[in-house]
Amino acid sequence: METAFSKLALHAVKDQLKENYTEEKEELLGQVEIWKYMTAFTDSVALKVAIELRVADIIDQHGQPLSLQKILDNIADAPCPDITFLFRIMRVLVRRKIFSTHQSEPSGETLYGLTRASKWILRDTKMTLAPMFLLENHPLHLNPAHYISDCIREGTKNGTAFFKCHGHEQFDLTGLDPEYNKLFNEGMVCTARIVSKAVIAGYEDGFNKINSLVDVGGGIGGSLSEIVRAYPHIKAINFDLPHVVATAPNYNGITHVGGDMFVSIPSADAIYMKWILHDWSDEHCIKILKNCRKAISEKTGKVIIVDHVLQPEGNNEIFDETGYAFDMMLLAHNAGGKERTEQDWKWLFAETGFLRYNIIKIKALPSIIEAFPI
Incomplete structure (x- = not known):
């Protein structure tokens, strides 16, 4: 006959087993998480392979899902192709929903198709993220x-992680290495098209009242050309380092001007900066913004910043994780570059004489941040 004591003992044993099970499960899940982050880079490796081989473009050009062999037959410069390697790459990318699979009838052969994600890695289209991914x-x-851990130990007085690795800072290297400069510019142009489309759609009233616009750090003019195409009344200046604008194509309504934004900025109704300030430290940004303030009218001028506004932890907006990932990349690449919260932006504006600001969310990774002198 079960006594009260034995019942208590049985419950104690069950509780102990449950506790042990929970501890073992938690320990196992912790291990899984570390393995996950240890190997996370392999997803990028697989996707890079697909972009370099133009797998998405091959499928797109045929207008229908294709077999591995058909994809392989259309890969350029492949004298001795290996279908087993391609299978393993595609297997990963199907799991990540970059590509889809279908069974052909009646053979049952696996065919690979495009998804909403793979359409953004097409290299032969205007709206693509492929060049930015390769960069x-x-x-x-x-x-x-x-070299980030070295920077934490030693600081960055002797250079950023990028400098410690390559012996030059990022923007210096673009002037020294033509191939890197080309890779960098292609990455910037593709994101300029995507972001500019969202900016133009989300900032119609803002551009309508501008007669002159300077794009500071505008690269070879890709972003500005989209704006001027949509608003041809704007007289525009694409402003960047001399070696950058030297390779810029001619655009109607745009004048290319070489210079240094830390020294001075051409005057205009408004200054436009897309993904510029996040590359620089607060001290650098203060210099840039003060030069912007000098370049615009005290009463009617404004600065239009297209940059990320880092959201507090706990928010669930669709680009939040990407914002934190960009912050990590900036940690490695730039002298004090970082993604900023709204409070960070507010502080910068207060330090540089911009008394008012406005944040406009658009359908893209960054937001539009307007800053006004009055």
Whole structure:
């Protein structure tokens, strides 16, 4: 006959087993999480392979899902192709929903198709993220991350992680290495098209009242050309380092001007900066913004900043994780570059004489941040 004591003992044993099970499960899940982050880079490796081989473009050009062999037959410069390697790459990318699979009838052969994600890695289209992906996953951009711990120990007085890795800062290297400069510019142009489309759609009233606009750090003019195409009344200046604008194509309504934004900025109704300030420290940004303030009218001028507004932890907006990832990349690449919260932006504006600001969310990774002198 079960006594009260034995019942208590049985419950104690059950509770202990439950506690042990929970501890074991938690320990196992912790291990799984570390393995996950240890190997997370392999997703980028697989996607880079698909972009380099133009797998998405091959499928798109045929207008229908294709077999592995058909994809392989259409890969350029493949004298001795290996279908087993391609299968393993595609297997990963199907799991990540970059590509889809279908069974052909009646053979049952697996065919690979496009998804909403793979349409953004088409290299033969205007709206693509492929060049930016190849830039961010190039060894020149990946290797500096291995020096971040050194920067934490030593600071950055002797250079950023990028400098410790390559012996030059990022923007200096673009002037020294033509191939890197080309890779960098192609990445900037593709994101300019995507972001500019969202900016133009989300800032119609803002551009309508501007007669002159300077794009500071505008690269080879890709972003500005989209704005001027949509608003041809704007007289525009694409302003960047001399070696950058030297390779810029001619655009109607745009004048290319070489210079240094830390020295002075051409005057206009408004200053436009897309993904510029996040590359620089607060001290650098203060210099840039003060020069912007000098370049615009005290009463009617404004600065239009297209940059990320880092959200507090706990928010669930669709680009939040990407914002934190960009902050990590900036940690490796730039002298004090970082993504900023709204409070960070507010402080910068107060330090540089901009008494009012406004944040406009658009359908893209960054937001539009307007800053006004009065």
